[in-house]
Amino acid sequence: MLQTDEHTDPLGVVAAHGRLLQHHHWLNDRANAAVVNPDDPAKAKSPLKLAPTAAGTLTAPKKQSERTLALLVNQRMRSQLLAVPEGGESPYYERPLDNEDRRRIESASGQLAHEFMGMAPRQARVGCSPPAVMGPGFRLCLQFRLGLRLSTNKAGGRTCAGCGRPGDPHGHHSIGCHGTSARLLRHNAPLQVLMAMAKNAGHQTMVPGRGQCKGQHYATLNDPPEGMAKTWTPDALVLDCPQPGRTAVCDITVWHANQPSNRVDGPRRAVPLETANHAEKGKRDHVAAFVAALDAQGTPADPAEVFFPLAVETYGAPSETTLRMFKWLIDMWKEAKQATPSQVAYYRHQWKFRFSVAVQRHNAQMLMDGAAAADDAE
Numbered sequence: 001m002l003q004t005d006e007h008t009d010p011l012g013v014v015a016a017h018g019r020l021l022q023h024h025h026w027l028n029d030r031a032n033a034a035v036v037n038p039d040d041p042a043k044a045k046s047p048l049k050l051a052p053t054a055a056g057t058l059t060a061p062k063k064q065s066e067r068t069l070a071l072l073v074n075q076r077m078r079s080q081l082l083a084v085p086e087g088g089e090s091p092y093y094e095r096p097l098d099n100e101d102r103r104r105i106e107s108a109s110g111q112l113a114h115e116f117m118g119m120a121p122r123q124a125r126v127g128c129s130p131p132a133v134m135g136p137g138f139r140l141c142l143q144f145r146l147g148l149r150l151s152t153n154k155a156g157g158r159t160c161a162g163c164g165r166p167g168d169p170h171g172h173h174s175i176g177c178h179g180t181s182a183r184l185l186r187h188n189a190p191l192q193v194l195m196a197m198a199k200n201a202g203h204q205t206m207v208p209g210r211g212q213c214k215g216q217h218y219a220t221l222n223d224p225p226e227g228m229a230k231t232w233t234p235d236a237l238v239l240d241c242p243q244p245g246r247t248a249v250c251d252i253t254v255w256h257a258n259q260p261s262n263r264v265d266g267p268r269r270a271v272p273l274e275t276a277n278h279a280e281k282g283k284r285d286h287v288a289a290f291v292a293a294l295d296a297q298g299t300p301a302d303p304a305e306v307f308f309p310l311a312v313e314t315y316g317a318p319s320e321t322t323l324r325m326f327k328w329l330i331d332m333w334k335e336a337k338q339a340t341p342s343q344v345a346y347y348r349h350q351w352k353f354r355f356s357v358a359v360q361r362h363n364a365q366m367l368m369d370g371a372a373a374a375d376d377a378e
């Protein structure tokens with residue numbers, strides 16, 4: 001059925017696929033079809049249908065056949081990894097994955113979440129020395145990303161250096177702890193990246209409370225509704241964004257997808273970007289209510305302003321709005337500089353990397369802050 005002659009399969013893609021078919025016990029994921037496409041399980045492709053797809057990529061000159069096959073295999077792997085077993089144990093792993101694993105895998109495989117790992121090869125490509133996550137912190141970030149026990153967790157009953165609460169071996173407390181200054185730095189870092197991109201694209205940016213933008217951005221509420229503070233100040237403004245004459249009002253949040261309060265009983269399917277989009281919605285609702293209250297007291301906000309709730313999950317994945325803004329800023333730079341497609345590709349690589357590192361280098365610090373007490377306790 002499959003041609004493996006070297007002339008028709010120069011990259012060995014069809015042959016590789018043939019080998020995969022021999023081990024189709026894990027590729028043949030009819031049982032996981034509901035995970036791949038829960039709305040229409042019949043639409044999930046069987047591996048036998050994928051073989052002609054792989055062969056077909058060889059005859060289409062513009063398709064990257066290896067990449068296509070890699071994506072197909074990746075999709076199978078993900079569906080196996082993220083499947084929710086019904087009653088029985090997973091035949092593929094030593095232990096069935098739990099909800100925490102599924103949320104971690106989903107979040108860590110989000111867009112912009114893995115770029116920090118590619119720093120060495122990228123350094124030559126982007127033509128400048130990029131910021132880096134240093135060795136010990138890099139190791140902690142990888143361990144955290146893989147759901148492993150952190151190597152710094154030497155003491156059994158360690159406590160968090162930031163707040164004195166009990167820590168945990170996988171870093172879920174440390175990564176979200178409110179008692180460490182690294183948390184504020186991590187909040188600022190991805191925002192600074194986006195603001196630097198906005199400046200590169202020729203936009204003026206402002207931080208309310210500083211420089212040209214003294215004081216709070218919005219008027220004070222005289223009689224705030226119950227549960228609402230009198231004032232609210234966004235993190236940054238970008239002028240003439242997303243269109244000329246408009247202003248992007250930006251506020252960023254970094255949330256942990258596996259914070260202890262997220263634990264639920266019973267195996268659940270992981271929802272992509274659930275945490276980031278939840279944070280985004282919460283912020284959007286809060287600001288809408290605040291602006292409505294301003295309106296009611298007769299000091300309405302500027303109608304040319306557009307609110308951008310920017311959220312990022314600690315594993316590195318940005319929310320939909322954050323990703324949209326990232327892509328806009330690349331497009332705006334392209335327009336402003338009349339850049340060629342190749343220049344845009346380099347530019348995109350550079351800022352994907354910087355965005356990813358911006359989150360992870362402070363993650364590293366938070367994971368290390370949590371470990372200090374473990375050493376003391378020994």
Ligand SMILES: [Zn+2]
Nearest residue numbers: 160162163177
């Ligand atoms: Zn703590």
